Amino acid sequence: MRDRFVAKFLSEEAFMRSKSLGRLIRASIFSLSVFMVASPVASSPPEMMKLYQVKSGDLSLNKAFLTANIDFGKIIKVPVAMYIIEHPRGLVLYDTGNADDISDGKCEAYWGAALCSGLQPSQTRDDVIDRWLSKFGYSVDQVTHVIYSHFHLDHAGNIEMFPDAKHVVQKEELKTAWWPEKWQAGAFVMKDYDETREFDFMQLRGDFDLFGDGAIVILDTKGHTQGHQSLLVRLPKTGSLILAGDAVYTPENENGAMPGITWNVFESMESINRLKRIRDAEGGDLWFSHNMEQYDTHNHDQPYE
Numbered sequence: 250m251r252d253r254f255v256a257k258f259l260s261e262e263a264f265m266r267s268k269s270l271g272r273l274i275r276a277s278i279f280s281l282s283v284f285m286v287a288s289p290v291a292s293s294p295p296e297m298m299k300l301y302q303v304k305s306g307d308l309s310l311n312k313a314f315l316t317a318n319i320d321f322g323k324i325i326k327v328p329v330a331m332y333i334i335e336h337p338r339g340l341v342l343y344d345t346g347n348a349d350d351i352s353d354g355k356c357e358a359y360w361g362a363a364l365c366s367g368l369q370p371s372q373t374r375d376d377v378i379d380r381w382l383s384k385f386g387y388s389v390d391q392v393t394h395v396i397y398s399h400f401h402l403d404h405a406g407n408i409e410m411f412p413d414a415k416h417v418v419q420k421e422e423l424k425t426a427w428w429p430e431k432w433q434a435g436a437f438v439m440k441d442y443d444e445t446r447e448f449d450f451m452q453l454r455g456d457f458d459l460f461g462d463g464a465i466v467i468l469d470t471k472g473h474t475q476g477h478q479s480l481l482v483r484l485p486k487t488g489s490l491i492l493a494g495d496a497v498y499t500p501e502n503e504n505g506a507m508p509g510i511t512w513n514v515f516e517s518m519e520s521i522n523r524l525k526r527i528r529d530a531e532g533g534d535l536w537f538s539h540n541m542e543q544y545d546t547h548n549h550d551q552p553y554e
């Protein structure tokens with residue numbers, strides 16, 4: 250009945266074509282659903298990946314920023330770690346370091362006197378993330394994803410270099426960056442990101458497997474800030490690296506010392522324990538954000554594969 254009704258509005262030939270098209274679509278949906286049931290939930294990790302650890306210069310700061318109430322007033326030099334990760338489906342950054350504007354002694358004009366004297370950055374222009382990318386044969390335009398541990402000045406300083414990338418951040422961190430509590434506002438430099446409202450943000454709430462293959466997994470490690478996130482990278486040859494960001498500054502934090510700068514001490518300590526559990530379960534290594542002794546043991550000219 251329905252077929253006769255439709256046929257009145259179509260030529261015989263068009264009607265037959267529409268029926269065979271319908272069969273084709275139904276057959277395609279059937280085979281697609283068979284394929285979806287038969288295929289695994291996630292594809293396996295790729296056979297080729299590269300990870301470079303580099304730094305946006307050093308900071309010289311009061312050690313008590315890193316370890317609360319321990320070595321108060323002692324000035325130590327720490328690296329500002331960043332990561333370049335090549336995956337078959339994208340070129341990924343984890344953190345972008347200090348803004349290029351503070352390079353070569355120009356700190357005060359951009360960060361202001363208080364931050365510059367408190368952190369004493371040593372960054373040269375060659376330490377900035379775009380120069381590291383070109384050193385390893387990449388261009389800024391090739392970066393597909395920028396993942397932020399958080400939006401403090403030494404981690405999200407160069408977001409505006411990547412207007413065409415996807416920016417992967419916890420929703421809570423974005424809200425915090427734009428409207429921090431007054432007592433935590435000092436470490437957010439709004440000039441770093443005040444022109445990014447139209448950027449393509451992937452706003453996460455919790456963990457996320459970036460490419461669905463287990464190779465680059467974002468881990469919720471709130472505590473240092475409201476939306477801090479760490480990164481589990483499973484490399485084909487090296488194995489699992491847990492890039493802590495500022496969730497674990499140093500081995501002392503790993504061993505139970507409270508971080509000096511934290512939004513929420515309880516959440517910070519829970520996140521440290523979480524990363525240690527994942528490190529142990531994976532049989533991997535925990536890499537700190539601001540620890541010179543560990544940084545100096547790593548290779549920064551060659552990729553980890």
Ligand SMILES: [Zn+2]
Pocket residue numbers: 401403404495538539
């Ligand atoms: Zn930091």
